[in-house]
Amino acid sequence: MFDTALSSADLIFLAKGAGMTIVVTAISVAIGTVLGIVFGVIRVQLGTVYAAPLTFFLDIFRSVPLLIQLVLANAFMGMVLRLQFSGLTVACMVLSLYTAAYCAEIVRGGIDAVPTTTRRAARSLGMTWGQDMRHIVLPLATRVALPSWIGLALGVMKDSALVYVVQVTELLKSTQILITRLQEPMFLLLICGVFYFVISFPLARFGGYLEKRWSND
Amino acid sequence: MFGYTFQWNQALARLPKMLDGAVVTMEVAVLSMLIGILCAILLTLLRLSGSRSLRAVATGWVEVARNTPALFQIYMAHFGIASFGIHLSPFVSLLIGITFNNAGYLAENFRGALKAIPDTQIRAGRSLGMSQTQAFRYIIVPQMLRISFLPMTNQMVWAVLMTSLGVTVGLNSDLYGVTQDLNALTFRTFELFAIAAVIFYIITKIITLSARLIAARLFRY
Amino acid sequence: MIEIHDVHKSFGQLEVLKGIELTVDKGEVVTIIGGSGSGKSTLLTCINGLEPIASGRIVVDGTEVHAKSTDLNRLRRKIGIVFQQWNAFPHLTVLENVTLAPRKVLGMGKAEAEEIARTQLAHVGLGDKLATYPARLSGGQQQRMAIARALAMSPDYMLFDEVTSALDPQLVGEVLETLKMLAEEGMTMICVTHEMAFARDVSDRVAYFHKGVMAEIGVPDQIFGDPQHPETRKFLASVR
Numbered sequence: 001m002f003d004t005a006l007s008s009a010d011l012i013f014l015a016k017g018a019g020m021t022i023v024v025t026a027i028s029v030a031i032g033t034v035l036g037i038v039f040g041v042i043r044v045q046l047g048t049v050y051a052a053p054l055t056f057f058l059d060i061f062r063s064v065p066l067l068i069q070l071v072l073a074n075a076f077m078g079m080v081l082r083l084q085f086s087g088l089t090v091a092c093m094v095l096s097l098y099t100a101a102y103c104a105e106i107v108r109g110g111i112d113a114v115p116t117t118t119r120r121a122a123r124s125l126g127m128t129w130g131q132d133m134r135h136i137v138l139p140l141a142t143r144v145a146l147p148s149w150i151g152l153a154l155g156v157m158k159d160s161a162l163v164y165v166v167q168v169t170e171l172l173k174s175t176q177i178l179i180t181r182l183q184e185p186m187f188l189l190l191i192c193g194v195f196y197f198v199i200s201f202p203l204a205r206f207g208g209y210l211e212k213r214w215s216n217d
Numbered sequence: 218m219f220g221y222t223f224q225w226n227q228a229l230a231r232l233p234k235m236l237d238g239a240v241v242t243m244e245v246a247v248l249s250m251l252i253g254i255l256c257a258i259l260l261t262l263l264r265l266s267g268s269r270s271l272r273a274v275a276t277g278w279v280e281v282a283r284n285t286p287a288l289f290q291i292y293m294a295h296f297g298i299a300s301f302g303i304h305l306s307p308f309v310s311l312l313i314g315i316t317f318n319n320a321g322y323l324a325e326n327f328r329g330a331l332k333a334i335p336d337t338q339i340r341a342g343r344s345l346g347m348s349q350t351q352a353f354r355y356i357i358v359p360q361m362l363r364i365s366f367l368p369m370t371n372q373m374v375w376a377v378l379m380t381s382l383g384v385t386v387g388l389n390s391d392l393y394g395v396t397q398d399l400n401a402l403t404f405r406t407f408e409l410f411a412i413a414a415v416i417f418y419i420i421t422k423i424i425t426l427s428a429r430l431i432a433a434r435l436f437r438y
Numbered sequence: 439m440i441e442i443h444d445v446h447k448s449f450g451q452l453e454v455l456k457g458i459e460l461t462v463d464k465g466e467v468v469t470i471i472g473g474s475g476s477g478k479s480t481l482l483t484c485i486n487g488l489e490p491i492a493s494g495r496i497v498v499d500g501t502e503v504h505a506k507s508t509d510l511n512r513l514r515r516k517i518g519i520v521f522q523q524w525n526a527f528p529h530l531t532v533l534e535n536v537t538l539a540p541r542k543v544l545g546m547g548k549a550e551a552e553e554i555a556r557t558q559l560a561h562v563g564l565g566d567k568l569a570t571y572p573a574r575l576s577g578g579q580q581q582r583m584a585i586a587r588a589l590a591m592s593p594d595y596m597l598f599d600e601v602t603s604a605l606d607p608q609l610v611g612e613v614l615e616t617l618k619m620l621a622e623e624g625m626t627m628i629c630v631t632h633e634m635a636f637a638r639d640v641s642d643r644v645a646y647f648h649k650g651v652m653a654e655i656g657v658p659d660q661i662f663g664d665p666q667h668p669e670t671r672k673f674l675a676s677v678r
Contacts, residue, residue, distance in 0.1 A: 065393065067384075068381060069414075186296075189289070192289065344518075344521075360528065
C-alpha cells in the first residue's frame with residue numbers, strides 16, 4: 001500500500017520512542033498523583049486563606065507553557081545549580097509537578113463534592129478525621145475524581161511530547177527525526193498519531209463511561 | 218549562594234521585543250479561538266445531523282483533536298500538509314493546529330451543554346409559536362453559552378499556552394520564538410525564559426479575571 | 439371551536455388514543471379527568487400540534503391542525519398551553535420570559551410587549567416580581583408566570599396539562615385560583631387535572647378518559663353525582 005523506505009531498524013527506533021513516552025508518563029503520573037493528593041488534602045484542610053501560597057505555587061504550573069517550565073527547570077539545574085541531571089530526570093520532575101498541580105484541583109473537587117452533612121454524620125458516629133477520610137470521603141470522592149484523573153493521565157501522556165526540549169527522545173521526537181531523514185512526513189506522522197490514539201481513545205471512553213455511570217446514582 | 222550570576226538587566230532590556238512577541242501570541246490565540254468556536258458550532262450541528270457520513274467526519278475531528286498531542290496536530294498542519302505540496306507559513310500552520318484542537322474540545326463541550334438543557338425548554342418555546350430556529354436561538358443558545366463559558370475560558374488559556382509550540386514549526390515572532398532567538402544571542406536562558414513565563418502568567422490571569430467579570434455581568438440568573 | 443374527530447395515536451405498540459370525539463365551543467371550559475396513562479395529556483399536545491396523530495382530524499377554528507399545509511407556528515399563537523412542568527426560561531427575568539414570544543413571534547415592539555406582559559403578570563399576581571429570575575420563584579409562582587407567558591400571546595384557547603401536579607400541596611390553591619379567574623372571564627379552556635373539586639366548580643363539562651377512550655362526558659353534576667360508566671364510578675370512588 002505504502003511505498004516506504006522505513007526499515008525494521010527505524011520501527012525499533014520508533015518503538016523505543018514510544019517506550020520513552022510511556023516511561024515518562026508513568027513516572028510523572030505516579031509521582032504527580034501522590035503529590036497531588038497530598039497538596040489537594042492540604043488545600044482543603046487549610047482553607048482558602050492559609051492555602052493561598054500553595055494555591056499560587058500550583059497555579060503557576062497551569063498558567064505557564066509546559067515548554068517554558070521544562071526549559072527553565074533545565075537551565076536552573078544545569079546553569080544555576082550546576083547539577084548534572086539527565087534530561088529524563090528533569091522531564092519527570094517538571095511533569096510530576098505539572099501533574100500534581102492539576103491533580104490537586106481534581107482531589108479538591110472530589111473532596112468538596114462530599115456533602116458536609118455526610119461527613120458530620122460520620123464524625124457524629126465517633127469516627128476520627130482519619131476514619132472519616134478513609135471510609136467516607138475516599139470512596140465518595142474517588143467516584144467524582146477518577147474520571148477526571150483518567151483525563152489528566154492521558155493529558156500528561158500527550159503533553160509528554162514536549163520533553164524533547166530537554167533532549168529526551170520520546171515518540172514524537174523519534175518521528176520527527178525519521179521525517180527529517182526519510183522525508184515521508186504523512187506516513188510517519190500517521191503511525192505516531194495512531195499510537196497516541198489507540199492508547200488515549202479507549203481510556204478516554206472508559207473515563208466518560210465511568211463518569212456517566214457514577215453520576216446517575 | 219549560587220555559582221551563577223543572574224543578569225536580569227541584560228534580559229529586561231529585551232522586554233519590548235518580548236512584548237511584541239506577546240502581541241503575536243495573543244493574535245494566534247484569539248484568532249484560533251474565534252475560528253475554533255465557529256468550527257465547533259459547525260461540528261456540533263454536524264454531529265446532530267441525519268447524515269451518517271457527516272456525523273462520522275465531525276466525530277473523527279473531535280476524537281483526533283482530543284486524543285492526540287497538540288504538537289502532533291501542529292506537525293500535521295505543517296509537515297503533513299506540506300507532503301501534499303502545500304507549504305504553509307509557520308504562523309498559518311500553528312493557527313490551523315491550535316484551531317483544530319480548540320474546535321475539537323469546544324465541540325465536545327457544546328454537545329455536553331446541549332444535553333444539559335432539558336428538551337422541555339424547546340417544547341415550551343414551540344408551544345408559544347416559535348419556530349425551531351427561534352427556540353434554539355433565544356432559549357437554547359443563551360443557556361448553552363452560560364454552561365460553556367467556563368470551559369471556553371479554559372480553552373482560551375490553553376490556546377495561549379499552545380502558541381509556544383509554534384517554535385517547532387519555525388515560528389519566531391511569537392513570545393516563545395522571540396525569547397528563543399534572544400537566548401541564542403545572549404545565552405541568558407534562565408532570565409529570558411523566566412520573564413517569558415511571567416508574561417504568560419500575566420496573560421492567563423488577565424484572561425481568567427476578565428472572563429469572571431464578563432460572566433458576572435452576563436449571567437445574573 | 440375545537441373539533442376532535444376519531445383521533446387515534448400510538449407510541450410504538452401502545453395505542454394511547456383510540457378514536458376520541460370531542461367538540462369544545464367558544465367560551466366553554468372542559469375538564470378531562472382519568473387515571474394515569476389514559477391518554478388525556480397526550481390529547482392536549484396533539485391539539486396544538488406538538489405531537490402528530492395516527493388518524494382522525496383535529497380542527498381549530500376551521501384549520502386542520504395536522505394538515506401538511508397548516509402553519510403550526512401561526513396556529514399555536516392562538517392556542518396557549520401550560521404544562522405540568524412549568525418550563526420557565528431560566529436565563530430570562532420574569533418580564534423577559536413573558537415578552538420573549540410576543541416580541542420574536544408576533545414582532546411586537548419592546549414597549550408594547552412589556553405593557554402586555556405587565557398587565558398579564560399583575561393579573562396572575564406577579565406584578566412585583568418583574569425583574570426576578572425564575573430560580574428565585576416558588577413552583578406556584580413559576581407556574582403562574584407560565585400562565586401569564588401563554589396569555590401574553592392573546593390566545594383564543596388555553597390548554598392546561600395537570601398544571602398543579604408537580605406543585606407542593608400548599609401552592610396548588612394559588613394556581614387553581616388563577617385558572618378559576620380565567621374561566622370566569624370567559625376563556626375557552628381544556629384542563630387535564632386531578633383536582634376533582636376544581637373540575638366540579640369551574641367546568642361546563644367534565645370528560646372521563648379511560649385507557650385511551652373517552653368513556654363518558656357530561657355536566658359536572660351528572661358526572662360526579664350520577665356517573666353512568668362503571669369505570670367512571672370506580673375512578674371517582676378511588677379518588678374520593
